[in-house]
Amino acid sequence: MKRLKLFVVSLFILTMAVSPVFAADTIKIGAILAVTGPASFLGSPEAKTLRMLTDEVNAGGGINGEKIELIIKDSGANPEKAISFAKQLIEEDKVFAIIGPSTSGETMKIKNIAQEGKTILLSCAAAEVIVNPVAKYVFKTPQKDSFAVKKIFMQMNKMGIKRIGVVTGNTGFGKAGKAQLAKIAPDYGIKILVSEVYDKKATDLTAVVTKLKSKDIQAVVNWSIVPAQSIVAKNMKQIGLNVPLFQSHGFGNIKYVKAAGAAAEGIIFPAGRLLVSDALPKSNRQRAVLLKYKKDYESKYHEAVSTFGGHAYDAFNILVKAIREVGPDREKVRDAIENMKDFVGTGGIFNFSPTDHNGLGMDSFDMLTVRNGRFVLLNK
Amino acid sequence: MIIELFFQYLVAGITYGIIYSTVAIGFNIIYNATGIINFAQGEFVMIGGMTAVTLNAFLPLPLAIIIAVIITMVVGALIDIIFIRWIVNPSVLRMIIITIGLSIVIREIALHVWGDGVRALPYFTGNEITSLSIAGVHISPQVLWVIGVCSVVVIALNFFFSFTLVGRQMRACASNRNAARLCGINAKNIVTLSFVLSAGIGALAGCVISPITYVQYDSGTGLAIKGFTVAILGGLGNSMAAVAAGIILGILESFSIWVLPAAYKDAIAISILLIILFYRPSGLFGSREVFRLKEF
Numbered sequence: 001m002k003r004l005k006l007f008v009v010s011l012f013i014l015t016m017a018v019s020p021v022f023a024a025d026t027i028k029i030g031a032i033l034a035v036t037g038p039a040s041f042l043g044s045p046e047a048k049t050l051r052m053l054t055d056e057v058n059a060g061g062g063i064n065g066e067k068i069e070l071i072i073k074d075s076g077a078n079p080e081k082a083i084s085f086a087k088q089l090i091e092e093d094k095v096f097a098i099i100g101p102s103t104s105g106e107t108m109k110i111k112n113i114a115q116e117g118k119t120i121l122l123s124c125a126a127a128e129v130i131v132n133p134v135a136k137y138v139f140k141t142p143q144k145d146s147f148a149v150k151k152i153f154m155q156m157n158k159m160g161i162k163r164i165g166v167v168t169g170n171t172g173f174g175k176a177g178k179a180q181l182a183k184i185a186p187d188y189g190i191k192i193l194v195s196e197v198y199d200k201k202a203t204d205l206t207a208v209v210t211k212l213k214s215k216d217i218q219a220v221v222n223w224s225i226v227p228a229q230s231i232v233a234k235n236m237k238q239i240g241l242n243v244p245l246f247q248s249h250g251f252g253n254i255k256y257v258k259a260a261g262a263a264a265e266g267i268i269f270p271a272g273r274l275l276v277s278d279a280l281p282k283s284n285r286q287r288a289v290l291l292k293y294k295k296d297y298e299s300k301y302h303e304a305v306s307t308f309g310g311h312a313y314d315a316f317n318i319l320v321k322a323i324r325e326v327g328p329d330r331e332k333v334r335d336a337i338e339n340m341k342d343f344v345g346t347g348g349i350f351n352f353s354p355t356d357h358n359g360l361g362m363d364s365f366d367m368l369t370v371r372n373g374r375f376v377l378l379n380k
Numbered sequence: 381m382i383i384e385l386f387f388q389y390l391v392a393g394i395t396y397g398i399i400y401s402t403v404a405i406g407f408n409i410i411y412n413a414t415g416i417i418n419f420a421q422g423e424f425v426m427i428g429g430m431t432a433v434t435l436n437a438f439l440p441l442p443l444a445i446i447i448a449v450i451i452t453m454v455v456g457a458l459i460d461i462i463f464i465r466w467i468v469n470p471s472v473l474r475m476i477i478i479t480i481g482l483s484i485v486i487r488e489i490a491l492h493v494w495g496d497g498v499r500a501l502p503y504f505t506g507n508e509i510t511s512l513s514i515a516g517v518h519i520s521p522q523v524l525w526v527i528g529v530c531s532v533v534v535i536a537l538n539f540f541f542s543f544t545l546v547g548r549q550m551r552a553c554a555s556n557r558n559a560a561r562l563c564g565i566n567a568k569n570i571v572t573l574s575f576v577l578s579a580g581i582g583a584l585a586g587c588v589i590s591p592i593t594y595v596q597y598d599s600g601t602g603l604a605i606k607g608f609t610v611a612i613l614g615g616l617g618n619s620m621a622a623v624a625a626g627i628i629l630g631i632l633e634s635f636s637i638w639v640l641p642a643a644y645k646d647a648i649a650i651s652i653l654l655i656i657l658f659y660r661p662s663g664l665f666g667s668r669e670v671f672r673l674k675e676f
């Protein structure tokens with residue numbers, strides 16, 4: 001009997017402790033991110049960023065007094081999981097909006113689900129097809145992948161490079177890059193003499209770069225993620241293939257430079273300005289935002305900030321700004337995002353419109369290079 | 381130029397081959413003692429590499445490698461003692477399922493311990509861009525390190541299995557466990573020892589190849605598939621044959637890139653595995669008669 005009393009009393013205490021949470025109004029924000037798995041280099045910093053921002057907003061009293069409840073689902077970059085999580089978030093959790101997914105493949109799979117569920121989707125993935133054609137409820141914050149390709153080719157034109165070799169990993173990211181490179185190269189008068197695909201888990205690529213060496217090329221473009229992007233750099237230097245190496249914007253994490261060590265020197269790649277925020281002139285409008293994000297993230301998680309976390313940072317802040325302006329009404333918030341102009345984010349300055357659900361221009365990318373183990377602006 | 385290219389592909393092939401071989405040797409040891417394939421072998425390679433990288437942050441490289449090898453050996457011993465030792469008369473299928481399960485568990489634990497980052501030990505000699513150039517053919521000094529370590533391990537193992545009492549006991553257990561027990565061999569301890577040994581060799585392999593291949597929480601699987609292919613190709617249980625088979629496979633893969641798109645490289649490895657399994661399951665260097673007497 002005594003035990004029963006104790007049990008009942010503790011149950012009461014428990015419910016009392018819990019009840020205030022139920023009493024307050026919350027805004028539920030879902031996130032489908034590849035926290036683990038092959039795209040964890042995207043999803044992991046994105047999830048950390050969202051948690052940090054949610055804590056920050058809630059500590060500051062929430063959005064107009066309403067706290068944010070963040071629900072992160074780890075898709076492991078698996079499109080099937082992304083689909084079921086999207087349905088779960090929309091139908092069961094009835095979230096206000098979804099941030100993510102991290103990868104383009106997943107985003108394309110749930111584009112229609114978000115559209116039918118009339119739930120705002122702010123994708124953190126690069127592919128242009130996410131917002132082209134425009135879907136009413138689907139937005140994305142990273143720069144389009146076609147911009148990255150164009151930036152690379154513009155740089156090649158400047159350097160007088162006409163014949164190139166392309167190597168890509170056999171991931172969705174690599175395939176999309178390969179297709180974009182092949183499509184856009186003729187516009188810039190560049191010939192792709194050799195294009196090779198390798199396994200994403202390749203342990204050594206000496207034979208592939210030997211094949212590149214046997215062709216008369218002036219530069220190499222590699223489109224893949226870790227660890228292959230470091231292996232390509234190493235193997236090129238080891239066999240004495242001394243032409244410039246261009247990487248995709250996926251190289252945008254200082255960890256990869258460390259992994260490639262001395263072989264990373266001189267790699268050229270397009271990226272948002274987050275990586276060189278310290279070096280930006282005072283007049284740059286993004287400078288304050290970038291430095292704040294970098295400082296907050298690095299002091300909280302003790303790891304170097306990456307542009308990918310920045311995409312989630314932008315998505316979250318765009319959403320919060322819209323809710324603050326028009327209140328937690330889904331249709332109004334959607335309209336507010338669509339008409340948002342001049343929003344300064346980590347990826348660039350966003351100018352959304354009914355025909356452009358990305359809102360970033362070509363100027364959101366800069367060409368960076370590696371010098372003495374650090375990212376610096378090229379041509380400077 | 382063609383001659384140079386030929387040798388450059390050859391060097392690339394030897395590099396691939398020697399990486400596969402170092403992994404394959406670990407498969408052979410447990411096979412030699414138990415007659416099963418340990419599908420968690422790739423995970424030993426990963427644990428060895430990861431632990432060494434972690435330790436290297438505050439220890440000199442040789443010491444970090446030695447301690448990493450010892451830690452992995454302890455992990456190998458624990459795996460056997462906790463999951464395998466108590467099974468009475470294990471069937472091959474059951475053991476395979478257990479080791480596959482273990483490999484998944486180890487991978488998940490590694491993800492939680494080390495995160496998803498890609499790591500590597502520093503190059504033992506020189507750095508990422510150092511290469512020795514012999515008549516226009518370039519080779520990374522780390523490849524020579526791997527070849528050296530692999531040779532020493534193979535010779536030592538051959539000696540161990542042929543001339544030491546424990547080594548012979550191990551082989552006895554593999555060919556007939558009950559008969560070995562009747563001869564007074566403690567079969568359970570021998571199996572534990574084989575796990576310790578193969579974990580140690582896997583870890584050593586993980587350390588020497590990590591500057592070339594990098595190591596990540598899930599890098600064991602890919603290595604295990606190639607290592608398994610090579611072990612089968614050479615004939616299970618024979619380390620010397622594994623090295624020869626590894627280099628053959630590596631060279632085939634490398635030259636395939638010369639004439640075919642690189643994307644076919646792994647298809648070639650798997651095709652060879654299937655052909656060998658169909659037509660010569662005893663491997664290139666294994667004896668058909670001996671193979672027919674084995675359980676699989």
